Amino acid sequence: MARKTGENIKDLLFERTTGGFAFLVLFLAVLLFAVLLRESLPALRKFGAAFLVTGTWDPVLEKFGALPFIYGTVISSFLAILIALPLSVGAAIFINEFAPPWMKTPVSFLAELLAAIPSVIYGLWGIFVLVPVLRDVLMKPATKYLGWIPLFKGPVYGPSMLAAGVLLSIMIIPFILSVSREVLATVPQRQKEAVLSLGGTRWEMLRIVIGQHCIPGIFGATILGLGRALGETMAVTMVIGNRPEALLSLFQPGYSMAAVIANEFTEAVGDVHLSSLVLIGLILFTMTLAVNLAAKWILTKMVARASRGI
């Protein structure tokens, strides 16, 4: 669309107006970062890098460290990935390769619907349904017989790192699932047919094809899911137990970065407390940004490779 010189004034005005709003969006993003940085400066000055590795969280003595929260966020998200990854990839394979045509749309629609449920409803369901079931069916028997393993040490209360991990896994499944389906769909049809024509079964075909084509893409999908899990607030706050200690046992209450912000922000006593909470927010922001950028980088590379037909 070549433009003439001596351009129409209205056209120019239109371009400038829309451009102005584009600038506004850019400005908001910069403002967000600036605001977080400015408000976290007092805590950053006071505690420095030690903030990341300090385990105390004491509003009375004004001694703050983010370690228990970072630990809780990372472990619960990792647990969520551990559960969600195999289920999502398995379900993606089912929908793309095995499901009869009439079943594909409803099954993927239902899975997508999981992403539409508000986080607070997951939390509600977690408190009253998931946590009691996990406690009675899984955690109590497990501590009884396997309690000598540090990961499964009692006492069992219910709200715990495990509950948060399981609930998070349900919440991130739709994201990993839909990206995995896209990744599976990039495999050239002729390659699948080549394996089948040599007498391979469907499973052998999938094993070969996925091994050669889909591992980086599925890895990207997983990282994307991780980005979701790290920042999830309400559901985690409601089931993780909110105890600021980094404990090895998955059955013990923990805390997460988003949860401590949600719980203490309005009741922050004093500037250092508030600033420390904002600093946790800034760390969370940086973590999710890094994770999302990594996922995007992997997935774009994957698409580039697929379009070259390798």
Place this chain on the structure above:
Amino acid sequence: MKGAVAFRRKAADRVMKWVFTLCAFLVILPLFLIFFDLVIKGGKELKLTLLIDLPHPVGEPGGGIANGIVGTVAITLLTMLWSVPTAVLCGIYLAEYGKGKFASAVRFAADTMSGVPSIIMGIFGYILLVLPMKRFSAWAGAAALSMIFIPVVVRTTEEMLRTVPTTVREAALALGIERWKATLRITVRTAWPGILTGILLAMARIIGETAPLLFTALGNQFWQTRLDQPIAAVPLQVFTYAISPYEDWHDKAWAGALVLITMVLMINIAARVLTRDKR
């Protein structure tokens, strides 16, 4: 020998097929469980008074979440009032003029924002509006929610406009229509169902958001008509009731959740029907 190998391979194929089927079943099972509980436990309390009454104090039977419903609608409309034009116009810029470094920066900004945890948008609203105004308000809630709404709609608007073939734009320009008119009347109108779907999906998402409202809108036990005051919202009520120690509040939480999911799903389905019609 050969037969045994073939049998093993076939058996493995069968087994794996069942494993994948089981995965799909396990993935959608929680959806049914959640909806089942919502309908059973929420339906018990779903009376007319829930929708038209104010919350009652603990122990006093009855009461509703009417102020929350009104508050949620108010905050959502307030958010969209300025976020829809901002996001759509930004999307138009990116799709129609967005080739340079500036456009890439805007795209990067929108992508970054859409990945930021929603609780952080709450901090943003708090520092930017609650601290200077010295009070929680619907304005602050709307500010936090627009930070979630805008980036999503910017990117869907751009994507939808890019699906309009260049030939359509060229045909319009060839007829001598000014470019701004061609963009608004032809390109944007062609892509409009898709853009509207994006707007509705983003709306469904912010209706259910709780974390950004915790320290911006804060919540309120009473009616609030002023937008510069703390205001109730359904997700906040669900949260408060759910973590309370009272049995009758728990029932209220389920009923509130049922109302919330109904609102979210209705908008979600409307959005999907819209794109289906287009095809």
